[in-house]
Amino acid sequence: MKRRPLEPLLWNAWAALVVIAVGLAFWIPGLLRTGGRFPVPLDDVYIHFAFARSAALGHPFAWLPENGYSSGGTSLTYPLVLAPAWLLGLRGERLAPFAAVLACACLLDLCRSVRALLEGAPRLARWIAPPLLLGVPLLDWSYASGMETALYAAILGRCLLAVRRAGTSPPERRASAQLTAGIWAALLVATRPETAAFAGPLAVVVAYEARSLGAVASLARALGPTAALLAAQAAANRLLTSEIGQAGAIRKLVGTNPYLTPIDAAIEVIKNLTALRAQAFDIALGGAPWSGAIFLLVLAAIVAKRTRPLALPLGLGALGALLLVSLNTTARYQNFRYAAPSLAMLLVAAALGAGELMRRGRAGLGVGLGLSLVTAIAPGRQFPRQIDHFARASANIEGQQAEVARRLARRSPRPRRVFLNDAGAIPYLSGLPALDGLGLGGYHDLPFARASVHGIPAVVELIERMPEGERPDLMAIYPSWWPELARSFGRKIDEVRIEDNVICGAPDKVIYEADWSSLEAGDKPRAGAVDAIDVADLVDERAHGYAFPRPAAGWVIGAILRDEAGKMRFDAGRIVPEGRAEELTVADRIPSGPATLALRTDGGGPVAIRVEILRGDRVIFARDLELPARDESAWFEASVAVPDAAGGDRVRVTAVRSAWRSFHAWILRP
Missing domain, CATH: 3.40.50 (Rossmann fold)
Structure with a gap:
């Protein structure tokens, strides 16, 4: 009987030892700080756990079953992987140790995938891969945290193997292999959305290596699953939440802040890029000049013809993901966890570069080994700091x-x-x-x-x-x-x-x-009102095509003041600065006819406004109003008689002198 080679078994033991050692280096100090409860250094981990619980209860993609579908889960796949464990009894705090075991399994799988990608390289390249892949403490912090990063890393490795297989499969199997690669890429995007920047270049590689198969059809197979995923996600979001985008993107991206000027937004992005470059791609990698070793290895992988089809998409994907996360207002917080996908891609590309250098004779072996050791060892100075931060955060x-x-x-x-x-x-x-x-x-x-x-x-x-x-x-x-x-x-x-x-x-x-007693019942219409808009109620604003002056204006404000009946009532509104205007559209159902436009504001000094009614591009009514100084403890209502108002008309209110504080508007008829 033929004996199995011992080297693969020893290598697997070595990789498992590195993975477990890295995990324990974080979890043991964390356990000591938490009094024996399994350490979880990010509150966001429990968001994934809640989505997993809902999935186990038959409500996938819901944060809480009673709240309905939610687009707030940044990872679609991770909660689904956790859900069976919750269903089998690992509930509450007990799901955290399972997430740790899952992280170890995923990281070992990443190491095994990279070993397979290094087939044909010197044995030393395969043995140095695990410490190279796990040698960055900042990334290890994220791997050990209970977030989806380790699952992302495992899928990344599987995706690269699938892409290589698509390029080497015989013609009769190539189309199937291309589709498989596309599915792995879609799973990667479903796990971390910013890796959409990686899926595109990867699909181009699949199409480029299609050979006898058509490039367009190959590109469709490689990119189609990701496109279908993103389209289905956007459609579900629009249908179930009234928004196309993900809740996390709406909440966190610079571009969704209506008050930022383009210059303010650019400054915020530059701050993020500067912090990420310095902290996640310099200090975290060992600091200059040692942090340059990983980029030399990545460059070697891109230059080499054998590894270029994977290394180039990895490099472009890392850069693209970094640019995407720089649009996130929280990118430089939470220990730079948003840089983790880019770091993981760079480290895999570096492992490929090391293997390629080590193929090039004795000199290449020495250079590849030296750069690999620097990449794996230089960041180690950060281990005490990162471990301490992990324990304190937990x-x-x-x-x-x-x-x-x-x-x-x-x-x-x-x-x-x-x-x-x-x-x-x-x-x-x-x-x-x-x-x-x-x-x-x-x-x-x-x-x-x-x-x-x-x-x-x-x-x-x-x-x-x-x-x-x-x-x-x-x-x-x-x-x-x-x-x-x-x-x-x-x-x-x-x-x-x-x-x-x-x-x-x-x-x-x-x-x-x-105590919400100052809120209205919600379904209580004002007597005589045929249409109304509650300013700063985003549902009402959308229904009325409301437009406030932006950027650097239209700020939301709120107050609880005495109404005409003497009750304390809350209302939110917006500030329209002097010289600027707000606009709204009268509901289509309103028939033409005379009406009274009532505008609610709060107390304060004198203000002058201009009220206009626009029908198409034509102003059919305009009147200036002078509002006197007003009681600051009560709501104030300004009224103007309008000879004709109809559905589809635009109402424009301009702040002529001083800022106009707009809270509510009604169209009244007897």
């Missing part, structure tokens, strides 16, 4: 978010729904229904993510739309983030404070009893 999450969850779970009577300005540990560990004010968790088709970008009063406007029996009765928030919300709608009943905060939004997480 203690923060355990001491604050998990503790708040336990306190809420013990409350009697059981809370109806808790309002949060984060969507992680608190709802998952407490098992309570929740509403995420940032919008990442979603709530049916109400645009909470976009409202949170416009301003907190816009979020409250959406709470006003909720049935009164579903509005949160508790809030667990950072009051330093949203002080006005806490003051206006909450009564403090508990608080959890942590010391040495390195990862939470603030040291203090405060629990409030919520």
